Every structure is written in C-alpha cells, then in structure tokens.
Amino acid sequence: MRIPRIYHPELLSTGAEIYLSDDAANHVGRVLRMSNGQALQLFDGSNQVFDAIITEASKKTVKVSILDGKLSDHESPLNLHLGQVMSRGEKMEFTIQKSVELGVNTITPLLSERCGVKLDTERLDKKLQQWKKIAISACEQCGRNRIPEIRPVMPLESWCAENDGSLKLNLHPRASHSINTLPLPVEKVRLLIGPEGGLSAEEIEMTAKYQFTDILLGPRILRTETTALTAITALQVRFGDLG
Numbered sequence: 001m002r003i004p005r006i007y008h009p010e011l012l013s014t015g016a017e018i019y020l021s022d023d024a025a026n027h028v029g030r031v032l033r034m035s036n037g038q039a040l041q042l043f044d045g046s047n048q049v050f051d052a053i054i055t056e057a058s059k060k061t062v063k064v065s066i067l068d069g070k071l072s073d074h075e076s077p078l079n080l081h082l083g084q085v086m087s088r089g090e091k092m093e094f095t096i097q098k099s100v101e102l103g104v105n106t107i108t109p110l111l112s113e114r115c116g117v118k119l120d121t122e123r124l125d126k127k128l129q130q131w132k133k134i135a136i137s138a139c140e141q142c143g144r145n146r147i148p149e150i151r152p153v154m155p156l157e158s159w160c161a162e163n164d165g166s167l168k169l170n171l172h173p174r175a176s177h178s179i180n181t182l183p184l185p186v187e188k189v190r191l192l193i194g195p196e197g198g199l200s201a202e203e204i205e206m207t208a209k210y211q212f213t214d215i216l217l218g219p220r221i222l223r224t225e226t227t228a229l230t231a232i233t234a235l236q237v238r239f240g241d242l243g
Contacts, residue, residue, distance in 0.1 A: 004032060005041045005049075005140045007147065012044045016066045017055065023133070025062040028054070040064060043145040047073055074143050076103040078240035079188040081166060083159050084228060085110045085195040086117040091225045095193075096131050100138035100148050102232045103240060107135075108151040108159055114197035124153050156203060159192075160210040166190040168212040171227060172204065175214035179234045182215070186239045193228045 006024045020028060028034050035057050042050045042064070049072040056063035082099055086092055086109050096107055109131070119127065131150045139147055160168075166188040192212065199207070208214075217230055236242040 003039050003041050004028065004034070005043065005143070007136045007140055008042050008044050010044065011046060012042055012048070012050045012066055012069065014050070014066055014068050018064060018066065020062045020064065025060065028062045029057055029059045034062075042066070043072075043139075045145070045147045047071060047075070047145045049145055072143075072145050075105075075146055076236060076240040077187070078103070078236060079166075080104045080232065080235060080240070081106040081108070081164075081188075081190045082228065082232070083108050083110050083156075083190060083192045085112045085115050085156065085193065085199075085224070086153065087196060087224050088116050091223075092117075092127075093131070093134055095225045095228050096134050096150070097138045098229050099232055100135050100144070101142045102229065102242075103144075103236055104148055104232060105146075106149045106151065107131075109153045110156045110159055110192075111153060112156040112195055113200045113203060114195045116196060128152060156199075157206055160207055160212065162190075163210075164188070164190075168192070168207075168210065169215050169231075170194075170199075170204070170207045170212040171217060171231060172214035173216065173221065175216040177213060177215045178217070179215055179231070179238050182213075182238065184239070189235055189239070191228075191231055191235065193224060193231070196224050 009021055034054055036054055038054050040052045042052050048069045050069040051067040052064040054062060055065050082104050084095055099107060135148050135150055167186050168190045170192045
C-alpha cells in the first residue's frame with residue numbers, strides 16, 4: 001500500500017509529536033480510515049519530507065510522531081509564474097491542479113476585459129482558499145514538497161506591470177516566435193494566458209508596452225485551460241526538467 005503524503009502547515013522536526021490540521025485529520029481519519037501504528041509521510045513546504053507514525057486517531061483528530069526527515073527536492077530549475085485570466089466553473093480549478101503538477105511556482109488569477117467570471121470580494125476570497133487547497137492536494141499527489149503560491153486576484157495590467165527580471169511571454173495566434181526559438185538559458189518566466197474569449201486588441205498592445213514577447217504554440221486554436229498546460233509543458237521541456 002502506498003504511504004499517504006500529507007501536508008502540514010507548520011514546520012516539522014524529528015522527534016516531535018503533533019496533531020494534524022483539521023483538513024488533514026479529516027482526510028486521514030474519515031476518508032482513508034487510518035488507525036494507530038500506520039505510517040504517513042509529511043511535508044511542511046520546506047522541501048523536506050518526514051516519516052511519521054499515527055499514535056492517536058479518530059474521525060476528528062489525528063496525532064502523529066515524527067520519526068525522521070530528509071531533503072527531497074522535486075522542483076524544476078525553471079521558475080515559472082502563471083498569470084491566468086480566470087475561467088468559468090471547474091476549468092480554473094483544473095488549470096491550477098495541473099499547473100502545480102507540471103511545476104509552476106506561482107499562480108496569479110487575473111481579471112481582464114473579456115473575463116467571464118464576475119464575483120464579489122467575499123466569493124473571490126472563498127475561491128482563493130479553495131484554489132490553495134487544490135494546490136496543496138496536487139503537491140500531495142505529485143511529490144512536490146514546496147507549495148506554489150496562489151496570489152490574490154488582480155487586474156491584468158497591474159500584473160503585467162510587475163517586473164521581477166523574468167522573461168515575459170504572451171500567447172498570440174500571429175506571433176513570429178515559438179518557445180523553441182527563444183534563446184537559452186532562461187531561469188524565470190512570466191506566462192500570460194488570456195480568457196476564453198482571448199485578450200482584446202488594446203490588452204495585447206498593453207502587454208507589448210510592458211515588454212511581453214508574443215509566442216505561438218501551433219496552428220490550432222486551443223481552449224484556455226489547454227493553452228496553459230501546453231505552454232507550461234513546452235517551457236519545462238525547453239528550460240526546465242521535463243523530457
């Protein structure tokens with residue numbers, strides 16, 4: 001049986017005895033129905049993993065004893081920041097989940113002219129918390145030991161104006177560059193993915209003002225969630241650790 005990987009939101013140390021967070025305890029106690037003496041693997045976002053044994057278990061609380069820890073680095077050498085204009089329904093959740101599996105370091109949900117998602121502040125806050133849980137769950141599944149940052153929703157231009165030394169990329173169906181023609185080496189990328197209706201002409205012009213490079217993925221028009229994952233995969237093959 002595969003030993004479950006569980007995220008703990010506080011730093012762990014060998015020899016400590018701790019109670020799992022409410023979400024983790026619910027998963028271990030109610031969903032997996034684990035009991036005393038069974039093994040877990042914990043990680044705390046510090047790029048370490050810790051072997052642990054359950055010492056107390058109920059449907060509400062789970063206490064574990066930390067046995068030992070070791071460095072376990074599964075991070076890509078490419079630092080990738082995805083700026084994703086929010087998509088409807090489960091598409092945004094799917095994009096976040098798969099982007100984390102593919103090695104994205106930071107995700108910023110964006111608002112654009114043609115963004116089809118209209119939510120008030122309270123509902124956006126709830127969405128943000130849900131997206132963070134999805135990122136944690138994806139790390140538990142894929143073996144990453146650092147949790148990518150899910151930033152609060154922000155306007156498209158505000159995100160484009162940020163400058164952190166990254167190569168800035170924007171997908172465009174009439175671009176003259178492909179990912180394979182971008183010069184090596186590249187260590188940091190900001191990848192902009194537009195909404196289901198695409199960016200407006202004014203927004204595309206705005207990205208050029210902030211030194212974004214237009215790139216082309218291929219001859220076919222992809223859905224926004226397909227575009228994000230295809231571009232991330234191509235970038236990881238070119239500059240990261242895939243392939």
